[in-house]
Amino acid sequence: MSTQEEEWRGVAAEDTENLTQKATLRLAKRSRALLRDLLRPHAGPAALALLLVVLENACSLAGPLLVAAAIDNGIPAAVDGDAGLLAWCVGGYLAAGTASAGLRFAFLRLSGRVGQDLLLDLRQRIFRHAQRLSLSFHERYTSGKVISRLTSDVDSLDDLLENGVDGLLSSALSVSGIAVLMLVLDLPLGLFVLAGFIPLLLVTRWFFRNSTAAYRGTRGAIAKIIVQFVETMNGMRAVQAFRRESRNESIMGGLNDGFRSANKRALDVVAVFTSTVRLVGNLSLAAVLLIGAWRVVGGGLELGVLTAFLLYLRRFYDPLDDLAMFANSYSSATAALEKISGVLEEEPDVREPAAPVALPPSERGRALAFERVEFRYSPTGPVVLPEFDLAVPAGQTVALVGPTGAGKSTLAKLVARFYDPTSGAVRLDGVALSDISDAELRRAVVMVTQENFLFAGSVADNIALGKPGASRAEVESAAGAVGAHEFISRLPDGYDTDVRKRGGRLSAGQRQMVAFARAFLADPSVLVLDEATSSLDIPTERAVQGALESVLADRTALIIAHRLSTVLIADRVLVIDDGRVVEDGSPAELIAESGRFAALHTRWRDSLV
Numbered sequence: 001m002s003t004q005e006e007e008w009r010g011v012a013a014e015d016t017e018n019l020t021q022k023a024t025l026r027l028a029k030r031s032r033a034l035l036r037d038l039l040r041p042h043a044g045p046a047a048l049a050l051l052l053v054v055l056e057n058a059c060s061l062a063g064p065l066l067v068a069a070a071i072d073n074g075i076p077a078a079v080d081g082d083a084g085l086l087a088w089c090v091g092g093y094l095a096a097g098t099a100s101a102g103l104r105f106a107f108l109r110l111s112g113r114v115g116q117d118l119l120l121d122l123r124q125r126i127f128r129h130a131q132r133l134s135l136s137f138h139e140r141y142t143s144g145k146v147i148s149r150l151t152s153d154v155d156s157l158d159d160l161l162e163n164g165v166d167g168l169l170s171s172a173l174s175v176s177g178i179a180v181l182m183l184v185l186d187l188p189l190g191l192f193v194l195a196g197f198i199p200l201l202l203v204t205r206w207f208f209r210n211s212t213a214a215y216r217g218t219r220g221a222i223a224k225i226i227v228q229f230v231e232t233m234n235g236m237r238a239v240q241a242f243r244r245e246s247r248n249e250s251i252m253g254g255l256n257d258g259f260r261s262a263n264k265r266a267l268d269v270v271a272v273f274t275s276t277v278r279l280v281g282n283l284s285l286a287a288v289l290l291i292g293a294w295r296v297v298g299g300g301l302e303l304g305v306l307t308a309f310l311l312y313l314r315r316f317y318d319p320l321d322d323l324a325m326f327a328n329s330y331s332s333a334t335a336a337l338e339k340i341s342g343v344l345e346e347e348p349d350v351r352e353p354a355a356p357v358a359l360p361p362s363e364r365g366r367a368l369a370f371e372r373v374e375f376r377y378s379p380t381g382p383v384v385l386p387e388f389d390l391a392v393p394a395g396q397t398v399a400l401v402g403p404t405g406a407g408k409s410t411l412a413k414l415v416a417r418f419y420d421p422t423s424g425a426v427r428l429d430g431v432a433l434s435d436i437s438d439a440e441l442r443r444a445v446v447m448v449t450q451e452n453f454l455f456a457g458s459v460a461d462n463i464a465l466g467k468p469g470a471s472r473a474e475v476e477s478a479a480g481a482v483g484a485h486e487f488i489s490r491l492p493d494g495y496d497t498d499v500r501k502r503g504g505r506l507s508a509g510q511r512q513m514v515a516f517a518r519a520f521l522a523d524p525s526v527l528v529l530d531e532a533t534s535s536l537d538i539p540t541e542r543a544v545q546g547a548l549e550s551v552l553a554d555r556t557a558l559i560i561a562h563r564l565s566t567v568l569i570a571d572r573v574l575v576i577d578d579g580r581v582v583e584d585g586s587p588a589e590l591i592a593e594s595g596r597f598a599a600l601h602t603r604w605r606d607s608l609v
């Protein structure tokens with residue numbers, strides 16, 4: 001792939017207003033490929049729906065022909081006493097009308113089913129893919145954007161499938177069918193009407209060009225609104241604590257205004273198009289009426305033929321309105337597909353190995369090693385770890401301390417393989433993390449983060465996340481081992497208490513205990529712990545400390561320690577600064593020296609008095 005194409009890969013072009021022609025073509029090709037891919041499993045029913053709509057149009061087109069036959073031949077024959085032909089014409093009209101309604105019903109049901117199946121598949125694909133993508137992607141691409149792909153973009157596609165495609169098929173079929181019939185009915189009048197198509201083609205071209213750009217704008221604008229909305233709702237505590245409401249309101253006002261302008265622009269384009277179509281339609285109807293009437297008076301045209309012609313002509317221009325509606329939803333859906341296909345084109349940076357290497361059996365933790373690890377968060381970003389080497393024997397508890405921004409959390413995230421090193425390797429019992437299957441790695445390494453993320457559900461469900469399928473007895477024994485059983489039992493419904501969104505019902509200390517119980521149940525050989533900075537009260541801190549010691553027993557552990565009590569239970573302390581180890585030793589050894597840790601320790605001790 002050329003570097004220029006690489007530039008537009010994935011979501012790269014999403015916020016670019018003016019794309020080069022090459023990029024536009026590439027994105028359109030990608031959107032079409034996605035649509036084809038989505039349609040493939042439904043090819044049979046889609047073809048049947050197409051057949052139904054063709055038959056339906058044929059039935060409804062027969063109507064005016066039967067009216068013409070009734071007026072020109074049936075009625076004169078009935079006047080002469082033979083009502084047979086008229087009866088055939090009326091009967092035929094009724095049959096065609098009924099068949100057309102029946103076929104329409106069948107078509108709408110079938111196309112609706114195909115459309116909804118396709119959208120279901122698309123929604124699941126986006127969700128599955130978004131979950132697979134690495135953290136680095138989600139840091140760049142906010143959750144609001146993913147939500148807007150899943151909601152408003154999928155909705156535009158829904159609109160296209162529900163109304164647009166039906167409108168397009170019906171109108172294209174009836175416009176071409178009517179054109180043929182008009183030429184057959186009366187060649188000169190038919191040619192005259194078709195000549196009116198030339199300005200229409202020009203205005204249609206103008207419309208497609210402008211509406212695609214306009215709808216790209218609306219997709220971008222709605223995505224920004226959703227992003228802002230999600231961010232505000234997620235950060236509601238901070239919003240209220242810092243009185244950001246009015247500032248947020250003005251940001252949202254600006255974004256809403258942008259969306260309104262983008263929609264206005266799109267609607268203006270539609271307005272010009274539909275009214276031009278209407279104007280051309282009405283002008284040609286008046287002209288046909290004039291020329292036709294003149295020819296009927298002169299005896300050159302039968303009245304029935306003129307009536308049928310005018311009936312067709314009305315139907316000829318009406319579908320063009322539908323075509324405009326189609327173009328409308330088409331442009332909107334194209335812009336949406338462009339963005340959805342971008343997300344689906346993104347590849348996870350951290351990939352599962354094609355041929356995973358199994359970890360050797362382990363009894364008591366696993367040896368962890370960083371070998372010449374260099375790391376930066378993005379290819380152009382600063383180097384966070386210049387060249388990091390570290391060997392942690394199996395079963396050792398290592399506390400990482402150091403100033404903010406030193407790189408402690410980065411080390412933890414590398415061990416959990418949220419990212420891969422830019423160069424070098426992180427190894428478990430000698431096997432590079434990038435060679436271990438996802439399932440095995442998740443079993444071997446568990447990270448308990450500062451967020452202590454709890455999902456909506458019961459306390460028991462949240463603990464059981466550590467070991468899917470764990471029995472209630474196992475959950476309770478894990479809670480007991482970390483000392484959480486007592487407080488859980490006191491909750492209104494014990495283990496079945498709903499923790500509410502993000503564990504909002506529990507205190508910070510309680511959330512941490514639940515997170516420890518989860519980790520204990522998972523029973524990993526390596527535990528990575530980004531310790532909570534929140535200050536807990538003394539009894540809770542003691543309880544958490546006790547829980548921590550039970551969780552750490554018999555495993556290799558890397559702890560980002562903020563509390564002295566935690567540092568002191570570690571076998572080894574590493575002082576990190578600027579991505580490097582500046583001190584390394586047991587707590588007692590480092591305290592005895594007069595380095596940074598000793599100074600930190602003195603400050604801590606003083607602060608406790």
Ligand SMILES: Nc1ncnc2c1ncn2[C@@H]1O[C@H](COP(=O)(O)OP(=O)(O)OP(=O)(O)O)[C@@H](O)[C@H]1O
Pocket residue numbers: 139377378381384402403404405406407408409410411
């Ligand atoms: N997701 C990220 N994208 C880009 N840079 C990052 C990201 N996370 C951290 N950094 C940068 O990497 C460096 C190390 O950050 P890290 O979070 O590892 O520090 P830390 O020692 O854990 O700090 P703290 O004690 O404040 O949590 C910092 O300069 C930070 O700005």
